[in-house]
Amino acid sequence: MHIFEVWAPRAGAIEVKAGKERFALAKKERGWWCGEVATAGHGTDYGFVIDGLEPALPDPRTQWQPNGVHGESRVVDHALFAWSDSGWQAPPLSSALIYELHIGTFTPEGTLKAAESHLDYLKDLGVTHVELMPIANFPGKRGWGYDGVDLYAPFNAYGEPGDLKRFVNECHGKGLAVLLDVVYNHLGPVGNYLEKFGPYFTGNHSTPWGGAVNFEEAGATEVRRFLIGNALMWLRDYHMDGLRLDAVHAFNDRSAIHFLEQLAGEVKRLEATLGKHFVLIAESDLNDPRLVKAEEAGGYGLDAQWSDDFHHALFSVISGERAGYYADFGSLAALAKSLRSVFVYDGNYSEYRGRNHGRQVVGLSGHRFIGFVQNHDQVGNRAQGERVSHEAGVGRAKIAAALVLASPFVPMLFQGEEFGASAPFLYFTDYEDPELGRLISEGRKKEFVAFGWSPDQIPDPQDEQTFNQSKLNWAELGDPPHASLLQWHKDLIGLRRSRSELSDGNLNAVRVRFDEEAQWLVLERGKLRIACNLGNAPVDVELGNGAQLLLASDDSAHLNGARIELGPDSVAVVSF
């Protein structure tokens, strides 16, 4: 027996079709339809027939689409999985090291099962939280996952729903928490049948990626429940420890209770019910501390948000890049401001944006912000998917790592960053419709031709080779300089664990000194100094007497009385 339920306020009649039989659902309040089918249960394939019109459509809340986004939905009984993680609690974000991971390219096989074999490696590296790029079912056999359409169903190419549970269970068994990236600001263009069921979208706003989700018009209560129910499902039925919320700046919600606040409130209720810690982390381009402020202070009560300004400030200094949004950054002053104040744009004028942007962070811990120098977007949205180590070399990648891992933020690495993987992370898709595929391929080329690239330098997203090239090569781990970079990350992570100054989120305690001309910068964290030479000449920087060298990225670092000498592209950590 299975009870089928669906919100379909636009329908005059709803039937569930299982096999060749159709069963009418009864109309309930506010657009809901409901019915029990005695012969259905775990494993039953079905679809919904609206107003008698076949073909049947996938369930908006389908738990599994074994045959892809256009196929039948399959009933999944979550109670059947045998969890062995009882008593598991994720460590707090304040002590976290997040590792962003794309299941399709993390291993040659590109599956959840294959990823399990690297969990010991992650644990050994010092990772506490694995963050999975989107898992919600999307079209084709490969992709980043930000075009998901079946939000409740794991992507087939990665495995079955049980494989995802097993992955999480294994992680917990090894002491690793799991975060999941969820996309609630838009849905993908292919296999999106939601609009046939109800007003999931609105024409009164637009987003860069498709129809704006209806957060504030008629029907919004159920649309919000659809999304929040999805969040709660991952936490409850898949034992996820938290969610990363994609591009919340693209939400259009003027409701008195913002969607994010409602979501945070519901997740807190689930925490209380299950007695488990969960975290919500937003990707936001708003530079708005309201997201992570407590509800009592007028905030939305999220746990943390990505700190893009820190990324831009750091990456532009490390790489010398000044194109696009990097035009707003590039100085050591901006990098210093991001380390002390989080947002470089905190109300001041941004030339790139052509307007004032952001708001000051006041009274918040640095642990409300995730710090990184790479992520899937910042690597993958480059023309050739170049990593920092490709762009700037190992020496400067080591400086970046030192500043991320000594920052007052919660540090995050992107898969392969820790060993300077030779694989790029390219933009890849698998749209079956040739016309859409062509548009994607041409759009990608056009985007970069505008920045001076020639079209044949831009890998074709639709080409399977583009996907395959993006897979990590674990065999290179032992080769220098990969081994050297990996050891550097392990040393820094070890230092962050052992020195309480580095896990201090108090932004008021962060000091930064720098010389824009000589291109050196010193980050002061308690008794520690992270001294960086970002220039192409040796520098000699005063630190004070009594320093002791803890870590150095190369042999050029020498303490000389109250001063430290550093060769170009090098960094050292000293302690007083």
Place this chain on the structure above:
Amino acid sequence: MHIFEVWAPRAGAIEVKAGKERFALAKKERGWWCGEVATAGHGTDYGFVIDGLEPALPDPRTQWQPNGVHGESRVVDHALFAWSDSGWQAPPLSSALIYELHIGTFTPEGTLKAAESHLDYLKDLGVTHVELMPIANFPGKRGWGYDGVDLYAPFNAYGEPGDLKRFVNECHGKGLAVLLDVVYNHLGPVGNYLEKFGPYFTGNHSTPWGGAVNFEEAGATEVRRFLIGNALMWLRDYHMDGLRLDAVHAFNDRSAIHFLEQLAGEVKRLEATLGKHFVLIAESDLNDPRLVKAEEAGGYGLDAQWSDDFHHALFSVISGERAGYYADFGSLAALAKSLRSVFVYDGNYSEYRGRNHGRQVVGLSGHRFIGFVQNHDQVGNRAQGERVSHEAGVGRAKIAAALVLASPFVPMLFQGEEFGASAPFLYFTDYEDPELGRLISEGRKKEFVAFGWSPDQIPDPQDEQTFNQSKLNWAELGDPPHASLLQWHKDLIGLRRSRSELSDGNLNAVRVRFDEEAQWLVLERGKLRIACNLGNAPVDVELGNGAQLLLASDDSAHLNGARIELGPDSVAVVSF
């Protein structure tokens, strides 16, 4: 000598044309152009020529358009007006009685000058704040004013800039504060040249009335300065005591510093500079207390907002109306909730909206909300511009007045309400373009035909008679029942002044008892009881021993021991 300045980031060249001469302006930073013209000064007519293309366009910040929205701009030197209101301070909102007034229909002449002759009447009535419907220059010779396009220039048909100053000066001389209704959520469709100068609007959002204002995209800093500069001009150069902000729910602004918060901050700075009190009052359909919460509590820091839920709850009970948004109201329970909690929809599900709506008001004074049973919209947007007294009769209009004037909110009257004016307040326009005029006329009819009206019952907005019919007839003031209703208002206003319970904004102290079936309701305010019979049979309500009858709307009220007898459609105020 006069310095011309204009923001025109889209222009390659800007000239100011005065007479037959053209003077080039110099390009400054961020899209600004500036130039001094030795021969120009107070009274000079001019326009801006963009990229050499005539005709010259009105200045976006034009101070006066003597020949209408398409004509030349005229330089106004505000320093020339001789103010005599030095030392003037408006009384606080907590003690206010606001009187909403439309200059065009308040008097037969429809001018600011003519309106001055009624100031003594308003003062005598007990009004503290005159609230002018929009004054910003709009097309044609008559209209409500919500289609303004020259935000910095007073509407010609009402008088010259000096007439507006004289009106405010006269008000201050008589002890009356002046509030002005300003429209920042959209601009009118005719005479709107702003887009030729810069990105004032965005296509990424829509409003019900035209292009959405650009609050958050490139150029938004200057668009916001344009609007805030306008607000500051009315307060500084015209000595307005505050602003009523039209339909702030139609703002699309996800900026970390919301436009309203920025505006409130800038107005507070002007307060400090000038040493004068100003107030900002929002019209909002969001039911969001954030608007009137202090910035320190995560709010936007406005002084007050209109309380539409109280209006809807009260009007639906008084009139029996249940169409449109009144479907969500109509019970005494809803009216009681609005009196105690402000928002009837404070997070719960609204059938009319098809979604959950609003948020609870916690820890705010009732004086953060404006209470009324009529305003220009609620009268004028009815098919025949019917007032409460027309719809429900004098008896029930008296009940409504008692509940508004004894409410914990800041009470507001709409012109003529106090004497049950026989004139309706109709929707009227004067679009010169015949096609637009036809669309407006037909649209108006269509809107009400959908509610069961026949087209010939709907006055034509474009017909001058529709405007003329809406003018108050001051000659009827002495006739019963006008005189009776006027006296009733005076009595209630006098009571609100003399009894501190009524000017108490503490919502926690408000008690309401009611009987949905018998249709009586008692509002308890300290030692006062406002007992209302909203049914069509006499009622007999227990009040407790020792009550004393202060006011009764008709002869039916009798105290009988611990009880009060009230005839149908009557209200009494008693004291313990």
